[in-house]
Amino acid sequence: VEKFLLKYFTLIRVIIAIAIGIVISVFLIYLISEEPGFSLRSFLLGPFLSRSRLAHVFETASPIIFCGLAIAVAFQAKQFNIGAEGSLYLGAALGTAFGVSTNMPAIIHIPLVLLMAGLSGALWSFIPAILKARWKASELVSSLMLNYVAYFLGLYLMNFHFRDKEAGYLVSYELPESAWLAQFIPGTRIHYGIILALVFALLVYYFLYHTTTGYEIRSTGFNERFARFGGISVFRVIVLCQVILGFLAAFGGMTEVMGIHRRFVWQFSPGYGWDGIIVAIIGRNHPLLIIPASFFLAYLRVGGRVLNLMSDVPAEMITVIQSIIILLITAEAFLSQWKYRVTLRQAERGGAA
């Protein structure tokens, strides 16, 4: 058993962190709710209790998977670009602009609109990338500032040039039907975006772990000086991983627009880029682990929404729980004492035998 525990130590740590997060949320609910039992049930079981809520978990998970993958590629190279949100927002806005102004058969229109969005996002995150690679300007600060710029640019574009004045509220024109991603489970809004998200997770996994460029990205993250010494073009890696980040984030945002809203409806930035950071941390930047992490986060989100709707506990509790979970997961030394003791015992037993 102990060998098993040691082998999966990282995973166990993540699970314990999540468990602590849940325990704290139970505690908070009991602290503030008038009917704690009911509130707790709505939070933990709510997402499973109706077909549409369960579907909602899947709908929420797909853009989060995209953003998690995006962040993971950059974080693997230790490039702390947190600009997924901006790329997603501006990319989806430009993709929508392209989609509503063109008309062609669906078989070309869908990939073309997705590609336009992705490329716009990639181009946007090229800015912090080149500023870092060329002049060593902190990508953390510049990508965050550019998030605000992207938000205001996208909002300007949608509200001033593509606003559907007949809609009655602030939204863009509707995409032509040829640019819709089909919802394939009747009675829900689950669309092909989730399939694309899973495919991309596999692609990113293959890219990071089975190609030379992926190896270069990981080595740069592991030890930049060593990577440079080994002949890797760190300049190229810094730019490339962030451009990929922008592409994936915008692509994911566009699938949500094409699959659910069919127009640009975001007057506020949807926050998937930030969710991407959370799942990248929970999934330890591994493309395949990001899938369960995203579903977990989507489950928490939907649970929070149910909680907000049905009880007297505000949904922001979820944000608090998330932050505690990430803090515990990033704390490398958390539980390391325990690991040390188990390792010691293992070694002693090995010596005796």
Added chain:
Amino acid sequence: MSPLLRSIFSAEFGFAIFRVMTPLLFAAIGVSISSLAGTINISMEGTMLVSAFIGVLVSAFTESLILALLAGVAAGMAMGAILSYFHLRLKADIILAAIALNLFASGMTVFLLFIASGDKGSSSSLKSLVFPELHIPLIKSIPVLGTIVSGHNIMTYGAILAVVVFYIITFKTPLGLRIRAVGQNPNAAESVGINVNRTRMWALTLSGFFGAFGGLYLSMGYVSWFARDMTAGRGWIAIAAATLGGYMPLGTFLSSLLFGAVNALAIYLASLQFPSELISLIPYLATVIALTIYSARALKKRTYKVEEAKRVGKITDVKESP
């Protein structure tokens, strides 16, 4: 453009610059002091938010300005201490831990705001006290200068005082010497008996101390309520300002002044016929440009030094600077 130019060259505009600069300057000093110790405090955004909220909450319930100030500052220092605990003791990556703390601040303040007031948007139902304005006798009667310099919130003068305090701490106290030593070379500092972790913990806590004033000013001076995510990226702009100022007292002051001017300009432009979205993005764009220019110059200087050293033959090969 003439009305715009006229308003920019007016004394009121000078007044506005100082007003907008105040929270940035406090936060930038906080970031600077942590960066001098080699542990940059990225959680400044969350720190300001928590202090802004705690200040309003305490002032609404106790109706005491002093208690609100103390509680807000304590909350800011606690944020710095928590970050240092997770980074130094639990070995969390400081950037990731700070991102988590920012998230925590954003969620926790809205959560508690809802419990305290039943509202999630802003604390309009909680009546907050504000810090008083200070009219300086004599100076206030000087025509242009008086309008610019006098009549500010007491926090604005506090921010300028904080620059002096920052200078004194950094260059005139043993702690400041230790902070700088640890930041320049932690191994060397440790070899002469400095406790690196404890020094960094103090630097981060002090960083929270200064940042707290910035947050308090936002909710209890700039306006008199708390609104969700009211810091609106100021903590991050402060990081850029601190970097731009080279983490030094005067530099931080000047760069905060610059960012204050850009922000004030955006506010002034908003009164003209121009899409507000395009005006709102100006300060953020200006931050990116300023950060890039600074980084490019710093890089050039570093490369030049290395070239010089190579030319003189002092060194043959140089390791990449981090």
